[in-house]
Amino acid sequence: MRTLALSFRYLWARPLAAALNLLLLSLGLASMTLLLLISEQLNRAFERDLAGIDLVVGAKGSPMQLILAGVFHIDVPPGNIALAEVDVLQKDPRVAKLIPLSLGDSFRGFRLVGTTADYLHHYRATLAQGDLWRTPMQTVLGAGVALATGLKVGEHFVGAHGLGGGGRAHDDEAFAVSGVLAPCQCVLDRLILTATESVWQVHEQAHAQGEADQPAKQAGREITMALIQYASPLAAVTLPRHINRATGMQAAAPAVEVTRLLRMVGVGTDVLRGFALVLLLTAGLSVFIALWNALRERRADLAMLRMLGASPGKLARLLMCEALWLALLAAALGLAGGHLMTALVGSMLQSERSLPVSGGLTVAAELWIPLLAVLVAMLAALIPAVGAYRVEAGELLDAR
Amino acid sequence: MISSRALQYRYANGPELRFDDVALPQGGVLLLRGASGSGKSTWLALAAGLRRPSAGQLTVAGQDMAQLPAAACDAWRARTVGLLPQRLHLSDALSVADNLALAYFAAGLPRDAGAIEAALAALGVAQLARRKPWQLSGGQAKRVALARAVLLAPKVLLADEPTASLDDDSAGDALTLLLETARRCGASLVMATHDARVLAALAQAQTLQIRVESRGQPAPVGSVA
Numbered sequence: 001m002r003t004l005a006l007s008f009r010y011l012w013a014r015p016l017a018a019a020l021n022l023l024l025l026s027l028g029l030a031s032m033t034l035l036l037l038i039s040e041q042l043n044r045a046f047e048r049d050l051a052g053i054d055l056v057v058g059a060k061g062s063p064m065q066l067i068l069a070g071v072f073h074i075d076v077p078p079g080n081i082a083l084a085e086v087d088v089l090q091k092d093p094r095v096a097k098l099i100p101l102s103l104g105d106s107f108r109g110f111r112l113v114g115t116t117a118d119y120l121h122h123y124r125a126t127l128a129q130g131d132l133w134r135t136p137m138q139t140v141l142g143a144g145v146a147l148a149t150g151l152k153v154g155e156h157f158v159g160a161h162g163l164g165g166g167g168r169a170h171d172d173e174a175f176a177v178s179g180v181l182a183p184c185q186c187v188l189d190r191l192i193l194t195a196t197e198s199v200w201q202v203h204e205q206a207h208a209q210g211e212a213d214q215p216a217k218q219a220g221r222e223i224t225m226a227l228i229q230y231a232s233p234l235a236a237v238t239l240p241r242h243i244n245r246a247t248g249m250q251a252a253a254p255a256v257e258v259t260r261l262l263r264m265v266g267v268g269t270d271v272l273r274g275f276a277l278v279l280l281l282t283a284g285l286s287v288f289i290a291l292w293n294a295l296r297e298r299r300a301d302l303a304m305l306r307m308l309g310a311s312p313g314k315l316a317r318l319l320m321c322e323a324l325w326l327a328l329l330a331a332a333l334g335l336a337g338g339h340l341m342t343a344l345v346g347s348m349l350q351s352e353r354s355l356p357v358s359g360g361l362t363v364a365a366e367l368w369i370p371l372l373a374v375l376v377a378m379l380a381a382l383i384p385a386v387g388a389y390r391v392e393a394g395e396l397l398d399a400r
Numbered sequence: 401m402i403s404s405r406a407l408q409y410r411y412a413n414g415p416e417l418r419f420d421d422v423a424l425p426q427g428g429v430l431l432l433r434g435a436s437g438s439g440k441s442t443w444l445a446l447a448a449g450l451r452r453p454s455a456g457q458l459t460v461a462g463q464d465m466a467q468l469p470a471a472a473c474d475a476w477r478a479r480t481v482g483l484l485p486q487r488l489h490l491s492d493a494l495s496v497a498d499n500l501a502l503a504y505f506a507a508g509l510p511r512d513a514g515a516i517e518a519a520l521a522a523l524g525v526a527q528l529a530r531r532k533p534w535q536l537s538g539g540q541a542k543r544v545a546l547a548r549a550v551l552l553a554p555k556v557l558l559a560d561e562p563t564a565s566l567d568d569d570s571a572g573d574a575l576t577l578l579l580e581t582a583r584r585c586g587a588s589l590v591m592a593t594h595d596a597r598v599l600a601a602l603a604q605a606q607t608l609q610i611r612v613e614s615r616g617q618p619a620p621v622g623s624v625a
Contacts, residue, residue: 006498006505013493304489307450308506308548309478311471393450 003314007321010298017290018326024286025330025376026337028279029369033338035272038345040363045072045355046262049187050254052122054236057081057089057243058225063252064261070101070225071254073111073187074355077103080222081249089226089243094235097122099227102199105159110145112159112175112192114199114223122227123186129153130179136197139175143183144190144356151177159192159202173202189356196223280376287326288380291319295384299391306393316385323381324374331370338369401426402447402556402588407456409442416454417442422608424588426461426555429579431602432592434610440592443610444558447590448481449473461555461588478507482549482587484559484578488541490533496520496544497529503551519547522584523577539570546577550585557587563595571597 011018049071056070061078068075090098099122102114113119117132120140130153132140141151151157156174175194183189200221230236236253243251295302302315343359350356402424410416417439424430432440445451447460449468458465461480468476490499500516520526523543533541542562549557562578563571575598582589591598599607 003505006502009498010493298491298493300487300489301491301493304485304491305502305506306474307448307477307483307485307489308503309474309476309481310506311474314506314508393448 003317003321004325007318008325010294010318011322011325014294017293021283021286021290021326022330022333024279025283025326025373026333028276028283029330029334029373030337030341031272031276031279032372033335033366033369034341034345035269035276036363036365036369037338037342037359037361038357039269040365041357041361042265042355043262045187046258048185050258052229053227053254054230055228055240055243056225056252056254057086057228057249058252060248060250063250064257066225066250066252067254067257067261069103070227071187072355073113073191077224078250080224081226083221083223085247085249086223086226089228089247089249092239094231094239095228096231097229100196100223101225101227102196102222103224104199105161105202107145107157107159107175107192108149110142110149110190110192112139112194112199114194114196116196119193119227120181120188123184123188125184125186125188126182127179128182130177133178133193133195133198136195136201137173137175138178139192139194139198140179140181141177142181142189142191142193145192146180148350153177153179185356280372283330284376284380287323287377288383291323291381291384292387294322295319295387302388302391303393306391312389312391315388315391319385319388320378320381323377327373327377328370330377331373334373335366335369338366401428401462402430402458402460402590404458405456407446407458408454409439409446409451410454417610419443419456419610420608422606424590424606426588427583427586428588429582429602429605430588430590431599431605431607432590432610433594433599433607434592435594438610440594440610441560443608444483444560444590444592447556448483448558449477475507478503479552480555482552482554482557482585484545484549484557484562486561486564488533488545490536490541490545490548492532492534495530495532496525496536499533499544500548500551503548507552509552515551519551520544523547523581538566539573542574543577546581550581550587553585554587557582557585557589559589559591561593561595562591563593563598568597571595572601575601 053071056066058066058070058077059079059081065075065078069077086098086100089095097118099118100115101119103111105112120132127140128143130140141149145151149157155177157177158174175192175198181188228239230239240251240253243249305315306312339359341359342357346357346359402422404419404422406421407419408416419439422430432443434440442451446453446458446465449460449465453466463476463480490496491502494502497513497516497520500519501511504511517526517529520529523546525540525543525547528536528540528544533544536544557578559578563574566574578589578591593599
């Protein structure tokens, strides 16, 4: 009989204690897995969505709000900026590329974004079906939007005022679906894209007073923000300062704001990581107590094994193997539980049209989970194993 | 065979035991007589390699115990000696068959299910293989423990008070079982006992009398009758 097989039988000879220890260890490992998966996916999302965007320009207010609204589309923008000022900025030699974004409406919680084709090219998005918009009021759906809403090319829908869904519907202005994007694993997946003119048309129609005020409206047109790519690294030094001082707009550098955001989120992550470590420590103590009790309860069994000819090392290995079983089972359960919890968090975020988080993704850092489990279990088993090593077979012959 | 000459054992903080010489041929029966606490179990422990003699010579199944390295002692015991302690020490966490398989585990051998079944069948308890020890009667448990002790065909079978706390019929059965099993295996049988029924039944067997004259003082003296 092999040590692994015997230790497994001894472990499950006390099923309730084994199950509780397993549960405790699994919970700690599942929490660690959840943290790993979510932080990795958030980092990836930030890197992907921020790639190539050096500056976000919008209304004055919170710079982080501007980044969250303009790049990740998870916050409301601080306001609008004058198109005339954006036109001036576009002609600035320090600007290599400027992508306008106009927000304000949504469909079933998915944001309608008025922009140009540059926005799609920036993320190297490709069309899975249909074509890009050719005229105002035509839209291209992100892959996630098409999946969630069931809208197809050629169908029509009516947007609602506001970004969160549930706002007043623009009943008299229906959008047509001209195309659907292939999944890009980026922010475009959860956006509905259209020409900037569509957003103006919907809102100008809503507030129309008559044909006479059209020139005035055109003169006062606004967009929500602009994504900018610098022409040269030197622009990073001068352009944001120029915009913040000399215009009515605000410039926010994503790199700075995201670093700040990650630092703030990092505090929460550290707290959760600490909590998971406490859980693991508790589990380690629990395994130790279980094995120590097993040693006391089975002292006669161990002495009997010595009497039958088992070496002290073999007895120590028997205890260590019990801990190893717990570790391996807990690692498997913890990883599965961590992915399940991540999937639940992902579905909650999806219902809020927020950042995409998947329970199906695996990351290399997960390899640490079984190693961590084995380490905790081995440490917990060390003292009981030494106790087993010291068991004397002579105890049995003296026992009456 | 088992032989000893001027064998002594000193407890760490206690008396020194001196045993009379023994010469038991292979397949023979030796009775260790003496009062409780006189040192019978210590003699068994010495023969099993669980304790080391402090002086003298003890040879078990051709092995000079003083020359047996400590590291090799466990493996030697696993393959040479069958031990039947007074308390049977069957593990309640395991089935009867798994309790027998512990002998293979201890010896570092692969489990032989056929041999386990045969050993249980030879002692009339094959039908109990899947039960847990706490589900057995005292007599059944003794048979299972004996099956485990002889599973690897030991050359020496050491039994400590095998008839203690048994009624006359059960004591007779246990004794018959031990003698038959040892004979079937060709093993030498050493029994520590102070049971008059055993001594009477085996009046012709070789006997080693172990006495304690004064606990805590040297010189309890053993003698071969």
